[in-house]
Amino acid sequence: MPLTTPPGGTPxxxxxxxxxxxxxxxxxxxxxxxxxxxxxxxxxxxxxxKVRSAARELGFRxxxxxxxxxxxxxxxxxxxxxxxxxxxxxxxxxALERATRAAGIAVVVAHTVEGExxxxxxAVEWLLDQGVDAIIIADPVDEGVEVRSDPAVPLYSLxxxxxxxxxxxxxASNAESMREAVEHLLDLGHERVWHIAGPATWxxxxxxxxxxxxAHEARGIEPPPPVEGDWTPASGYAAGxxxxxxxxxxxxxxxxxxxxxxxxxACTEAGLAVPDRVSVTGFDDIPAAAYFTPPLTTVCQRxxxxxxxxxxxxxxxxxxxxxxxxxxxxxxxxxxxVVRRSTAPPANRRNEAPGKxxx
Amino acid sequence: MPLTTPPGGTPxxxxxxxxxxxxxxxxxxxxxxxxxxxxxxxxxxxxxxKVRSAARELGFRxxxxxxxxxxxxxxxxxxxxxxxxxxxxxxxxxALERATRAAGIAVVVAHTVEGExxxxxxAVEWLLDQGVDAIIIADPVDEGVEVRSDPAVPLYSLxxxxxxxxxxxxxASNAESMREAVEHLLDLGHERVWHIAGPATWxxxxxxxxxxxxAHEARGIEPPPPVEGDWTPASGYAAGxxxxxxxxxxxxxxxxxxxxxxxxxACTEAGLAVPDRVSVTGFDDIPAAAYFTPPLTTVCQRxxxxxxxxxxxxxxxxxxxxxxxxxxxxxxxxxxxVVRRSTAPPANRRNEAPGKxxx
DNA sequence: ACCAGCGCTGACTACGTTGTCATGCAACGT
DNA sequence: ACGTTGCATGACAACGTAGTCAGCGCTGGT
Numbered sequence: 001m002p003l004t005t006p007p008g009g010t011p012x013x014x015x016x017x018x019x020x021x022x023x024x025x026x027x028x029x030x031x032x033x034x035x036x037x038x039x040x041x042x043x044x045x046x047x048x049x050k051v052r053s054a055a056r057e058l059g060f061r062x063x064x065x066x067x068x069x070x071x072x073x074x075x076x077x078x079x080x081x082x083x084x085x086x087x088x089x090x091x092x093x094x095a096l097e098r099a100t101r102a103a104g105i106a107v108v109v110a111h112t113v114e115g116e117x118x119x120x121x122x123a124v125e126w127l128l129d130q131g132v133d134a135i136i137i138a139d140p141v142d143e144g145v146e147v148r149s150d151p152a153v154p155l156y157s158l159x160x161x162x163x164x165x166x167x168x169x170x171x172a173s174n175a176e177s178m179r180e181a182v183e184h185l186l187d188l189g190h191e192r193v194w195h196i197a198g199p200a201t202w203x204x205x206x207x208x209x210x211x212x213x214x215a216h217e218a219r220g221i222e223p224p225p226p227v228e229g230d231w232t233p234a235s236g237y238a239a240g241x242x243x244x245x246x247x248x249x250x251x252x253x254x255x256x257x258x259x260x261x262x263x264x265x266a267c268t269e270a271g272l273a274v275p276d277r278v279s280v281t282g283f284d285d286i287p288a289a290a291y292f293t294p295p296l297t298t299v300c301q302r303x304x305x306x307x308x309x310x311x312x313x314x315x316x317x318x319x320x321x322x323x324x325x326x327x328x329x330x331x332x333x334x335x336x337x338v339v340r341r342s343t344a345p346p347a348n349r350r351n352e353a354p355g356k357x358x359x
Numbered sequence: 360m361p362l363t364t365p366p367g368g369t370p371x372x373x374x375x376x377x378x379x380x381x382x383x384x385x386x387x388x389x390x391x392x393x394x395x396x397x398x399x400x401x402x403x404x405x406x407x408x409k410v411r412s413a414a415r416e417l418g419f420r421x422x423x424x425x426x427x428x429x430x431x432x433x434x435x436x437x438x439x440x441x442x443x444x445x446x447x448x449x450x451x452x453x454a455l456e457r458a459t460r461a462a463g464i465a466v467v468v469a470h471t472v473e474g475e476x477x478x479x480x481x482a483v484e485w486l487l488d489q490g491v492d493a494i495i496i497a498d499p500v501d502e503g504v505e506v507r508s509d510p511a512v513p514l515y516s517l518x519x520x521x522x523x524x525x526x527x528x529x530x531a532s533n534a535e536s537m538r539e540a541v542e543h544l545l546d547l548g549h550e551r552v553w554h555i556a557g558p559a560t561w562x563x564x565x566x567x568x569x570x571x572x573x574a575h576e577a578r579g580i581e582p583p584p585p586v587e588g589d590w591t592p593a594s595g596y597a598a599g600x601x602x603x604x605x606x607x608x609x610x611x612x613x614x615x616x617x618x619x620x621x622x623x624x625a626c627t628e629a630g631l632a633v634p635d636r637v638s639v640t641g642f643d644d645i646p647a648a649a650y651f652t653p654p655l656t657t658v659c660q661r662x663x664x665x666x667x668x669x670x671x672x673x674x675x676x677x678x679x680x681x682x683x684x685x686x687x688x689x690x691x692x693x694x695x696x697v698v699r700r701s702t703a704p705p706a707n708r709r710n711e712a713p714g715k716x717x718x
Numbered sequence: 719a720c721c722a723g724c725g726c727t728g729a730c731t732a733c734g735t736t737g738t739c740a741t742g743c744a745a746c747g748t
Numbered sequence: 749a750c751g752t753t754g755c756a757t758g759a760c761a762a763c764g765t766a767g768t769c770a771g772c773g774c775t776g777g778t
Contacts (some may be wrong), residue, residue: 015431016511018764029728034766042726061509064490065427066764070733072374074424076467076489083453090444097470098442106489108435108465111456130435130465131423150420152375233650262650291592291621293652377734388758393736401756425734429763 017058026054037062068131076106077314078127078135080120083111086231087286088204088256088301092138092158095303099311108132117143120162128153133318137162140202156314158307159203168310173336174204177299178211180337181281182253184297186215189345190251190279195226196239196263198255202231208255208283229255233262240266250278250346257282257289257298264292264342275344285338295340302336376417385413396421427490435465436673437486437494439479442470445590446645447563447615447660451497451517454662458670467491476502479521487512492677496521499561515673517666518562527669532695533563536658537570539696540640541612543656545578548704549610549638554585555598555622557614561590567614567642588614592621599625609637609705616641616648616657623651623701634703644697654699661695 019033026033028047035043036051043051054060068074079096082089097107108130110123120139127135128150137147137157147162149155155165159174185193195212198205209226216223227243229235236259243249244266254260260282267274274280274294282289282298289296378392385392387406394402395410402410413419427433438455441448456466467489469482479498486494487509494508496516506521508514514524518533544552554571557564568585575582586602588594595618602608603625613619619641626633633639633653641648641657648655 015763016509020764030764031728031730031766032726034764035727038766042724044726047727059509061488063428063764064488065424065433066733067766068424068733069422069428069735069764070766072733083457085444085446085449085453087444090449094442094444094470097468101469101485106467106469106485108467109456110460111453126460126465129420129423150375150418231646233647237650258647258650261647265650265652268652287590288592288617288620288647291596291617291624293624293627374733379734389734390736390758390760391756393734394757397736401754403756406756422734425763426736427763428734428765429736431763 016063017060018063019060022051022055022058022060025058026051074131074133075104076108076130076132078108078110078124078130078132080110080112080123080127080135080137080139082139082141083113087284089138089140091301091303092307095307096136096138096158096311098304099308103311103315105133105315112139112141114141117145121145121147124149124155134314136168136314137165140204141199142201142203154317158310159207166313168313169306173302173306174207175211175214177301177336178208178253178255178283179215180211181283181297181299182212182215184337184339185251185253185279185281185343186219186221188251188279188343191346192216192221192224192248192251194224194243194249194252196236196243196252196254196259197226197228198259199230200228205255212253229259231256231258233258233265235259236262237266239263240270244270244272244278251280251343252278253281253283255283257284257286257292257296260296260298260342261288261292264294264296275342277347279343279346281343289338290340292342294342297340297343298338299336300338375422376419377422378419380417381410381414381419384417385410433490433492434463435467435489435491437467437469437483437489437491439469439471439482439486439494439496439498441498441500442472446643448497448499450660450662451666454666455495455497455517455670457663458667462670462674464492464674471498471500473500476504480504480506483508483514493673495527495673496524499563500558501560501562513676515669517669518566525672527672528665532661532665533566534570534573536660536695537567537612537614537642538574539570540642540656540658541571541574543696543698544610544612544638544640544702545574545580547610547638547702550705551575551580551583551607551610553583553602553608553611555595555602555611555613555618556585556587557618558589559587564614571612588618590615590617592617592624594618595621596625598622599629603629603631603637610639610702611637612640612642614642616643616645616651616655619655619657619701620647620651623653623655634701636706638702638705640702648697649699651701653701656699656702657697658695659697 019030023030023033028051032043032047033051036048064075077100081093100107108127110126112119112123120143124135124147132153134154134156137155140159147164149164155162156168157165158169159167182193195209197209200206213223227239229239236254240263243252252263254263260280264274264280267278272278282296285298285300289298378389382389382392387410391402391406392410395407423434436459440452459466467486469485471478471482479502483494483506491512493513493515499518506523508523514521515527516524517528518526541552554568556568559565572582586598588598595613599622602611611622613622619639623633623639626637631637641655644657644659648657
């Protein structure tokens with residue numbers, strides 16, 4: 001099968017047009033086309049326009065493979081994400097791709113499997129095979145495996161899940177947001193706030209535990225021991241059955257909304273009214289949270305802002321984005337705690353501070 | 360800055376090793392290295408091993424850019440996905456990447472923005488710029504915009520959202536699953552089943568409406584008019600407030616679990632017990648569904664199976680997967696309806712058919 | 719009048735891989 | 749002894765782009 005153009009007649013070529021074809025049509029050299037396409041200097045306005053229209057006419061699209069071959073850069077980053085549809089990870093990934101595309105960089109995803117320790121390593125390996133300029137570990141689970149990396153491809157993480165990688169979300173909102181939620185409960189008059197945490201292998205879970213603990217320590221209070229769940233409503237329910245045997249429990253901060261849902265169910269079944277007898281907060285503000293019974297006081301994460309800021313670091317490390325690096329926007333500190341009806345002052349203080357009415 | 364190796368001393372090269380380097384170390388030609396790497400025939404076992412160990416020693420990784428440049432194929436497909444963390448789209452995307460990687464093909468994602476009609480077109484354009492062998496439109500929303508495609512890059516869709524594209528999920532489970540749920544309700548003795556649908560712009564929503572309608576028509580029943588929501592619990596709640604004015608309503612099939620949640624809340628507030636007075640089904644089987652009050656009867660989708668089957672079509676079109684195409688597995692028809700406690704016979708038949716006890 | 723500098727353009731080459739073709743060698747049948 | 753066949757290997761070209769450098773015409777300073 002000859003790939004070259006047949007000598008006579010209309011050249012019915014299959015091959016997509018290249019710079020050489022554009023150059024021929026515009027009557028210039030291939031190099032000049034390259035200059036126009038890359039917006040280099042030293043091209044007269046006249047030639048520039050001629051090349052542009054020729055490119056448009058042929059439907060020319062620069063070949064990224066050839067470009068990557070010679071520059072050694074791919075204009076792509078790899079993202080290792082946990083293969084789950086959970087609200088947090090999924091939202092993070094969307095935010096990541098948005099911010100990346102805005103910087104002219106494409107995203108190649110590889111999903112891991114929770115519980116398979118080496119799936120992170122496999123994903124990294126796969127991405128390195130594909131050719132990427134950098135890799136971001138967005139998997140929030142630390143299975144304790146060290147990732148062997150290519151020295152030429154820097155490794156980053158969203159939430160310090162990998163020691164070999166630089167964390168792009170250093171000052172992220174997890175701990176701080178949870179602290180806000182706990183302080184809300186303490187401000188309402190609760191003496192201590194119990195905590196239903198996420199799995200200890202998840203860094204966001206650890207951060208939230210930290211924020212919960214910090215809120216107590218700032219007031220010189222010793223927090224009760226946290227209970228570990230696995231993000232599912234089932235685990236929140238089970239935790240509730242254990243915690244609620246202690247009559248001192250009046251306020252519980254859950255590490256996500258799903259566990260809060262399960263916990264509320266445990267309360268209901270135990271005959272403990274929410275929020276009259278027990279106050280509950282969630283984390284994530286999933287769409288359903290406002291329609292729990294009662295509507296859940298929870299924390300809304302700022303994925304977009306955090307990711308954009310973190311990606312700014314990465315882009316600067318890569319030596320400037322191809323299409324002009326947007327400066328990371330100033331850290332706009334929007335309110336994160338969404339107060340609904342699952343929180344109220346404890347029963348013994350009900351008359352002092354009347355509960356807010358949301359609706 | 361000279362890129363070539365300095366003449367004297369240790370060659371402290373920055374450039375990653377190529378086949379030429381491996382060849383030099385193994386004492387063979389570069390072409391032979393290519394043969395070994397690509398598992399071609401006509402290489403003696405001895406040489407093969409020598410090359411392998413040389414490649415391992417240098418940490419050689421074939422350069423995909425160079426390969427793509429000459430073969431004209433990238434080993435990548437682009438996926439246009441809706442930028443949302445909703446359960447369905449997110450699950451689909453994970454399943455898609457899993458199946459694709461198993462076939463040795465990488466995924467480049469581009470997210471759209473719901474409500475921005477041209478964001479699909481922009482995403483496609485962006486993916487074409489990146490260089491992909493095919494594009495899958497996984498965005499479930501049809502904004503009615505036609506997508507201009509490159510003739511060299513075939514366009515596929517997951518759920519026929521784009522007329523220019525071939526649908527990979529032709530016999531998918533949406534309609535059939537919904538039909539199963541509705542038949543479950545009819546079997547329980549309900550005369551008619553109301554429907555809270557998703558937005559009419561979403562194809563999965565249309566398919567579910569279709570399944571709901573089909574279940575009625577198969578029994579010669581005229582279904583009541585469907586009510587359209589927007590997937591959120593809020594819309595399910597609002598729909599409930601409208602529907603529940605009609606005392607004839609005894610069973611409602613919701614197009615997703617979140618709307619079912621909102622609808623249940625509307626029932627509760629209206630003093631209508633679920634399932635004693637009104638039966639409700641959801642769709643998706645999100646983790647929280649089992650912990651609603653009451654636990655939700657819903658439908659579990661088979662993303663993995665559907666996507667693997669659909670991808671089989673694509674891979675065969677692309678002319679066989681690089682690393683050996685796995686044949687699409689036989690369509691294992693696992694049960695999809697998960698019966699929990701939100702469904703029961705209507706009040707007037709309660710004594711005839713006792714409700715199942717799940718727990 | 720001459721050269722230096724600037725703006726603009728093109729020729730040539732390298733990038734790392736695969737495709738094509740040629741070549742060397744051994745085994746085999748005549 | 750000879751050609752034929754098949755395996756194993758290498759030489760060489762090509763893919764489409766960007767980097768390097770040379771060269772053009774013009775301007776301005778000496």
